[in-house]
Amino acid sequence: MALPAVDGRQYVYRVYAPENALLADLFWQAWHCHDESAYPRAWDVFDAALIRRVG
Template sequence: MALMAVDGKCYVYRVYAPPDALLGDLFWEAWHSHDEGPFPRAYDLFDTAAIRHIGNLHQEQDQL
């Protein structure tokens, strides 16, 4: 999950969630993590976030 902040930078967060999680829930989880950190305020607009599904990490590790 990538969030744009008021300083013009993009901050990236990994959000662990079940495959059927709603995109809005993923956004809010990342946004609250950013908001509680030391970084400049992130935009709280859902359409400014870049959300990318990277798969089931546990399943990938089990195959190694």
């Protein structure tokens, strides 16, 4: 999942979840992980995230 941030960059996170997980749940898991880091704040807008299933 890629989250755009206020510095203009995109930060990518791998979120492990069951196949039937809701996309919104994946978004919030990645967003909270980013928010707890030292990186600039990510946009907390679901539509701004790029979510892609791998595997």
